[in-house]
Amino acid sequence: MTNKNLYLSRAQLLSELNRCLGCKTKPCMNACPVNCNPQEFIAKAKENDFAGAVEAITRNNPMGQTCGLICPDKFCMHACTRAAIDFPINIPRVQATILEKYRTAESAAHAKLPANGKKIAVIGAGPAGIAATSELSKLGYKVVLFEGFEKIGGALNLIPDSRLPFEVIAKDWSFVDDPEMIELRLNTQVSDPAAMLTEGFDGIIVATGEPDSVDLGVEGEEYAVSYLDYLRRPGQYKTDGNVAVVGGGAVATDCALTAVENGAENVEMFIRRRVSDMRVTAEERKSLLEAGVDLTTMTKIKKIGADGSLITLYTCKNRFNRGKLEEIPDTTIARPGFSLVVKAIGSSAPRPEDSDRIIYAGDCKHGGSTIVEALASGREAAAKLDDCLSS
Numbered sequence: 299m300t301n302k303n304l305y306l307s308r309a310q311l312l313s314e315l316n317r318c319l320g321c322k323t324k325p326c327m328n329a330c331p332v333n334c335n336p337q338e339f340i341a342k343a344k345e346n347d348f349a350g351a352v353e354a355i356t357r358n359n360p361m362g363q364t365c366g367l368i369c370p371d372k373f374c375m376h377a378c379t380r381a382a383i384d385f386p387i388n389i390p391r392v393q394a395t396i397l398e399k400y401r402t403a404e405s406a407a408h409a410k411l412p413a414n415g416k417k418i419a420v421i422g423a424g425p426a427g428i429a430a431t432s433e434l435s436k437l438g439y440k441v442v443l444f445e446g447f448e449k450i451g452g453a454l455n456l457i458p459d460s461r462l463p464f465e466v467i468a469k470d471w472s473f474v475d476d477p478e479m480i481e482l483r484l485n486t487q488v489s490d491p492a493a494m495l496t497e498g499f500d501g502i503i504v505a506t507g508e509p510d511s512v513d514l515g516v517e518g519e520e521y522a523v524s525y526l527d528y529l530r531r532p533g534q535y536k537t538d539g540n541v542a543v544v545g546g547g548a549v550a551t552d553c554a555l556t557a558v559e560n561g562a563e564n565v566e567m568f569i570r571r572r573v574s575d576m577r578v579t580a581e582e583r584k585s586l587l588e589a590g591v592d593l594t595t596m597t598k599i600k601k602i603g604a605d606g607s608l609i610t611l612y613t614c615k616n617r618f619n620r621g622k623l624e625e626i627p628d629t630t631i632a633r634p635g636f637s638l639v640v641k642a643i644g645s646s647a648p649r650p651e652d653s654d655r656i657i658y659a660g661d662c663k664h665g666g667s668t669i670v671e672a673l674a675s676g677r678e679a680a681a682k683l684d685d686c687l688s689s
């Protein structure tokens with residue numbers, strides 16, 4: 299994969315700032331799930347008030363730099379008025395660059411209420427849990443943030459380093475962390491959230507993500523590795539042979555690019571629908587093309603077989619019939635010779651319901667989403683718990 303420069307140069311930043319039209323209707327803000335206001339932070343940065351820009355970005359977003367690197371273009375950029383003239387402002391990169399270059403403890407500080415004597419357990423240190431922790435600590439709650447894994451970030455840790463280095467997640471966290479109000483307990487799996495209500499906690503937020511990879515449901519499933527296993531330990535699956543990735547979304551894209559980066563000779567994505575249906579950003583599409591990943595579309599996996607150390611995929615072609623996807627009969631072929639097959643067709647988890655003083659947030663509540671939607675959900679859960687404990 300090409301080693302991309304993650305931030306804008308000073309000249310690129312100024313050029314992006316100057317392209318902003320300062321729209322009074324703020325379509326960019328209205329499209330942002332955490333109500334971040336690009337019009338405001340861009341205007342401040344244009345006036346050289348970078349401290350004010352940092353304050354505006356971090357006011358509603360505790361992971362603004364991480365969002366700046368990985369937010370998809372379907373939110374603020376999609377709404378940007380400038381797109382009708384030439385192309386949208388690269389708002390996420392402007393945001394990431396401002397925070398990388400100008401964030402200080404003072405500029406990122408926000409008003410906090412005094413401690414109210416209540417204690418909350420937040421379970422899961424992904425974006426939803428981090429947002430809930432940030433919000434509750436500002437409202438005066440003591441928070442213990444429990445994380446089963448050895449580091450914070452949740453599913454963000456599965457994103458390849460070239461797109462999101464862990465240091466960026468850690469940097470965002472360093473501005474949330476407040477030793478007086480927050481205690482982070484890593485490597486601590488919580489098995490019974492409800493029991494914590496009898497262990498000194500006044501309320502619980504559960505933000506445990508969507509930990510199960512969806513199966514293909516075909517014979518020979520065991521020959522395919524789940525994207526979770528693959529992206530957690532890509533080094534363990536390194537191969538210079540042929541890699542098949544089943545799936546056509548952003549996660550499948552990360553798997554394919556990781557396989558290229560790890561030296562695979564050929565990487566082929568097997569996608570049920572058309573290229574135009576792929577749920578990826580323009581940048582992700584470009585990365586796939588640049589990396590030489592082959593896209594085999596309108597294709598269904600029927601069966602997986604093994605021949606010695608190599609794997610064979612049995613595939614058939616799909617077509618649309620009155621808008622519904624169906625198999626084309628008699629099109630099954632064998633595609634032998636894969637060293638590795640990765641399945642990346644989605645994730646799942648049981649959908650829980652909120653109960654008295656136990657509020658769910660993020661992907662475990664709404665299903666696989668995006669960082670900024672998980673952050674919005676974490677903030678919403680914190681507000682709901684605060685309402686419940688204040689009434």
Ligand SMILES: Cc1cc2nc3c(=O)[nH]c(=O)nc-3n(C[C@H](O)[C@H](O)[C@H](O)COP(=O)(O)OP(=O)(O)OC[C@H]3O[C@@H](n4cnc5c(N)ncnc54)[C@H](O)[C@@H]3O)c2cc1C
Pocket residue numbers: 368369370421422423424425426427444445446447450451452453454456457486487488489505506507508509529548549552659660661662666667668669670672
């Ligand atoms: C490969 C990949 C690429 C992605 N790329 C993008 C992207 O480019 N842009 C984007 O916006 N989004 C992307 N996403 C989606 C984004 O990462 C998720 O939507 C987001 O992380 C969900 O946040 P969450 O806090 O709800 O859950 P998670 O991030 O899954 O965090 C849940 C946390 O809870 C912990 N946990 C679970 N059970 C327990 C327990 N019992 N006790 C203690 N801790 C527990 C887990 O260890 C984990 O740390 C990507 C996801 C993946 C997998």
Ligand code: SF4
Pocket residue numbers: 317318319320321324325326327336337340377378379380387389
């Ligand atoms: S929509 Fe685009 S042009 Fe308008 S204020 Fe937002 S960033 Fe600027």
